[in-house]
Amino acid sequence: MHVTGIVAEYNPFHNGHLYQLTYCKKQIGSDFVIAVMSGHFTQRGLPSIADKFTRTQMALHSGIDLVLELPVPFATASAERFSEAAVSLLHKTGCTHTLSFGSEVGNLELLQTIASTLSKETPLFSQTLKHALQQGESFPRARQKALIHSLTALGFSPCTLEKILESPNNILGIEYLRALTKWESSIIPTTLKREIADYHQTVITAPIASATAIRQALLASDHTSISSCMPPSSFFFLPKEPTALPQWDDLGSLLQYKLMLSQKEDLYSIWDVPKDLMHSIYNTFSQTIDLETILTAVTSKTYTRATVQRAFLRLLLDIKKIDMLSLETHDWIPYIRVLGCRKTAFPLLKKLTQKASVPIITNLSKVKHTLSPEAQKLLTYEIRATQLYYYLCKKPSFYFQDYTQPFIKV
Amino acid sequence: MHVTGIVAEYNPFHNGHLYQLTYCKKQIGSDFVIAVMSGHFTQRGLPSIADKFTRTQMALHSGIDLVLELPVPFATASAERFSEAAVSLLHKTGCTHTLSFGSEVGNLELLQTIASTLSKETPLFSQTLKHALQQGESFPRARQKALIHSLTALGFSPCTLEKILESPNNILGIEYLRALTKWESSIIPTTLKREIADYHQTVITAPIASATAIRQALLASDHTSISSCMPPSSFFFLPKEPTALPQWDDLGSLLQYKLMLSQKEDLYSIWDVPKDLMHSIYNTFSQTIDLETILTAVTSKTYTRATVQRAFLRLLLDIKKIDMLSLETHDWIPYIRVLGCRKTAFPLLKKLTQKASVPIITNLSKVKHTLSPEAQKLLTYEIRATQLYYYLCKKPSFYFQDYTQPFIKV
Numbered sequence: 001m002h003v004t005g006i007v008a009e010y011n012p013f014h015n016g017h018l019y020q021l022t023y024c025k026k027q028i029g030s031d032f033v034i035a036v037m038s039g040h041f042t043q044r045g046l047p048s049i050a051d052k053f054t055r056t057q058m059a060l061h062s063g064i065d066l067v068l069e070l071p072v073p074f075a076t077a078s079a080e081r082f083s084e085a086a087v088s089l090l091h092k093t094g095c096t097h098t099l100s101f102g103s104e105v106g107n108l109e110l111l112q113t114i115a116s117t118l119s120k121e122t123p124l125f126s127q128t129l130k131h132a133l134q135q136g137e138s139f140p141r142a143r144q145k146a147l148i149h150s151l152t153a154l155g156f157s158p159c160t161l162e163k164i165l166e167s168p169n170n171i172l173g174i175e176y177l178r179a180l181t182k183w184e185s186s187i188i189p190t191t192l193k194r195e196i197a198d199y200h201q202t203v204i205t206a207p208i209a210s211a212t213a214i215r216q217a218l219l220a221s222d223h224t225s226i227s228s229c230m231p232p233s234s235f236f237f238l239p240k241e242p243t244a245l246p247q248w249d250d251l252g253s254l255l256q257y258k259l260m261l262s263q264k265e266d267l268y269s270i271w272d273v274p275k276d277l278m279h280s281i282y283n284t285f286s287q288t289i290d291l292e293t294i295l296t297a298v299t300s301k302t303y304t305r306a307t308v309q310r311a312f313l314r315l316l317l318d319i320k321k322i323d324m325l326s327l328e329t330h331d332w333i334p335y336i337r338v339l340g341c342r343k344t345a346f347p348l349l350k351k352l353t354q355k356a357s358v359p360i361i362t363n364l365s366k367v368k369h370t371l372s373p374e375a376q377k378l379l380t381y382e383i384r385a386t387q388l389y390y391y392l393c394k395k396p397s398f399y400f401q402d403y404t405q406p407f408i409k410v
Numbered sequence: 411m412h413v414t415g416i417v418a419e420y421n422p423f424h425n426g427h428l429y430q431l432t433y434c435k436k437q438i439g440s441d442f443v444i445a446v447m448s449g450h451f452t453q454r455g456l457p458s459i460a461d462k463f464t465r466t467q468m469a470l471h472s473g474i475d476l477v478l479e480l481p482v483p484f485a486t487a488s489a490e491r492f493s494e495a496a497v498s499l500l501h502k503t504g505c506t507h508t509l510s511f512g513s514e515v516g517n518l519e520l521l522q523t524i525a526s527t528l529s530k531e532t533p534l535f536s537q538t539l540k541h542a543l544q545q546g547e548s549f550p551r552a553r554q555k556a557l558i559h560s561l562t563a564l565g566f567s568p569c570t571l572e573k574i575l576e577s578p579n580n581i582l583g584i585e586y587l588r589a590l591t592k593w594e595s596s597i598i599p600t601t602l603k604r605e606i607a608d609y610h611q612t613v614i615t616a617p618i619a620s621a622t623a624i625r626q627a628l629l630a631s632d633h634t635s636i637s638s639c640m641p642p643s644s645f646f647f648l649p650k651e652p653t654a655l656p657q658w659d660d661l662g663s664l665l666q667y668k669l670m671l672s673q674k675e676d677l678y679s680i681w682d683v684p685k686d687l688m689h690s691i692y693n694t695f696s697q698t699i700d701l702e703t704i705l706t707a708v709t710s711k712t713y714t715r716a717t718v719q720r721a722f723l724r725l726l727l728d729i730k731k732i733d734m735l736s737l738e739t740h741d742w743i744p745y746i747r748v749l750g751c752r753k754t755a756f757p758l759l760k761k762l763t764q765k766a767s768v769p770i771i772t773n774l775s776k777v778k779h780t781l782s783p784e785a786q787k788l789l790t791y792e793i794r795a796t797q798l799y800y801y802l803c804k805k806p807s808f809y810f811q812d813y814t815q816p817f818i819k820v
Contacts (some may be wrong), residue, residue, distance in 0.1 A: 065463065204578060250663070253660070253801075254664070254667040257664040257798075260801070287806060287807065289801070289806050316667075318671060384670055384671065387670040388667075389669070391663075391666055396696045397696060397697065399670075399695075
């Protein structure tokens with residue numbers, strides 16, 4: 001039984017994702033494909049365009065065999081933490097052989113070289129990094145500079161490197177490779193070149209479009225274009241009304257209230273938000289109630305829009321450093337939650353139950369109380385994220401869906 | 411120097427309040443009148459129609475000499491706690507001789523008899539109370555029944571008693587009298603009959619109208635009627651635009667978020683909210699986002715609308731049992747905050763500073779750190795209430811007014 005793992009947001013599941021799935025089955029020869037999927041919020045800190053249970057339906061009906069949930073603190077973390085947790089999860093399944101990921105460059109060897117340069121942190125690398133940070137560069141940009149400097153010394157072309165490191169899927173790919181090394185995993189990585197759609201593309205022009213372009217078309221109710229780049233099995237489940245989409249702006253009032261409730265010291269206990277960024281959010285909230293205005297005011301050369309959005313979300317979910325530190329000592333992942341499984345993949349689910357090194361959750365309300373305190377805390381964040389998501393969708397009757405929704409079988 | 415104390419919301423300061431003030435000066439012969447005034451939220455748990463600094467201006471310009479702040483947990487508490495704290499505050503001034511309060515009945519002796527019956531809790535009283543509670547009556551109604559039963563046995567007419575105990579100012583008056591006994595205060599109570607305006611009256615018909623009627627007229631922009639029942643010195647400061655009024659409905663989204671953040675156990679740590687009421691609020695919030703719908707669903711024979719509104723506010727301000735218990739051991743009041751003073755009353759302010767048994771706050775940012783931990787905690791609630799109030803007014807630039815606004819001198 002050969003099993004391949006994919007890390008994805010499926011926001012929504014489109015033809016590009018189907019292409020990757022087909023590649024895993026046909027070219028790699030996988031019997032089963034597992035997706036480690038983000039829940040209700042994306043890596044950019046934004047609510048996804050369909051709830052996680054609907055996106056699980058999309059994936060399963062399109063041929064994904066098993067959907068596992070990437071817990072919300074990691075799903076909305078920077079590339080490094082996101083990848084570490086996703087790879088740790090696949091590693092802990094105990095039954096994943098291959099990790100498939102898309103990258104703009106499509107060259108595994110090159111990505112491996114970059115990954116190991118980053119992990120080694122040579123003196124040249126460290127010096128350049130330090131210097132760039134002192135110049136006020138953001139951490140990702142400073143690291144990129146240090147990397148280019150180090151690799152140029154090894155004979156690579158700075159121009160090519162710059163292009164590689166500006167592409168988000170290359171960056172994630174590098175982080176997956178680093179994480180595989182970190183967790184000493186036997187999972188074999190393989191990368192697939194993203195041929196057609198650019199991540200930043202905002203218009204649908206081909207049968208394979210970016211998720212960003214699809215989301216734009218959804219807002220414009222351009223269903224014809226969307227249906228041209230999604231498998232019908234996935235398109236069927238997509239909410240078609242713009243009013244059904246979560247309203248990100250509604251987070252503004254909650255953020256105001258959260259800041260009112262907090263002393264500055266409480267704010268500094270939030271996980272993975274730099275102190276000066278938090279300071280700047282706190283100082284801005286008494287200037288305006290409008291979320292977009294706060295976001296624009298706080299975004300800077302050092303802290304990108306995505307970083308600020310993630311900080312907002314972490315604040316709102318009240319994700320505490322102390323809880324995350326205690327998870328870190330368990331390689332981040334204290335349980336594996338099954339969101340859905342194809343009936344034909346029940347043998348895989350059975351194997352997962354036998355081989356996994358952490359508890360498997362298929363029915364949350366049944367097992368929550370049996371889990372470790374760390375795991376229960378992590379689940380609390382997950383349940384809170386679900387409630388926040390449905391608040392943004394104006395659907396309070398779904399607040400407790402994490403408890404009431406059995407794992408999806410198709 | 412004869413000093414009279416008044417407990418009031420001044421929401422807004424109207425001719426009835428002026429009448430009481432004149433009575434204190436002319437009939438009682440007071441040199442100075444102190445008002446213990448509610449801050450941004452009223453006893454019914456609602457935001458006041460003007461912020462506390464504006465309402466202080468109204469009172470001072472109309473002749474009140476000194477305005478002291480009744481801290482928010484007490485200002486928004488049931489009659490008993492409200493009165494205990496207000497009287498404790500006046501008692502701790504060390505320089506108040508008389509307590510003046512309005513009552514529908516205007517008969518101090520009768521109110522005293524009722525107050526002492528309540529405080530004694532005879533076996534007949536206790537039995538009737540217990541029985542009525544078992545029948546599902548709310549605590550105020552059950553206590554009223556027990557009281558009528560006990561006093562009828564002493565020869566009073568049940569009809570008269572019922573009428574007396576249905577009038578909110580009589581009820582408050584009785585609680586003031588009980589509190590004076592509880593704190594063993596030498597302050598002499600005196601009551602003034604409310605001749606003209608009924609508390610429940612919603613239309614302005616006379617030069618003395620109820621605050622409720624004035625608030626209704628304000629919403630209808632009927633400024634002519636309002637000006638007929640307010641002293642010009644107070645009317646001048648009243649916000650005239652309905653859009654300037656705080657939007658109570660906006661609390662709905664914050665309440666949703668607060669409940670998302672909380673585990674049921676956290677909710678039970680909120681001060682003075684019965685467990686079954688909290689339970690019922692928690693169970694209702696996943697049915698609707700609309701505040702009014704939740705309020706209606708949760709209001710019952712046992713828990714009045716005002717009780718539920720107060721519970722919402724206590725939840726939003728996160729007023730904790732543990733903090734309030736620790737205040738109770740200091741007779742509730744760990745400091746006296748001056749909101750404003752007439753310049754002609756500076757001798758009174760000087761005397762207050764000499765005689766008061768707790769620290770006097772005239773500049774919050776200067777003294778906050780010098781106060782006891784209990785006092786600092788209580789101030790944190792006050793500052794949070796100010797932020798919440800200005801959030802409802804869409805004026806975030808006033809969030810920190812408690813720190814920036816010096817006490818008002820006119």
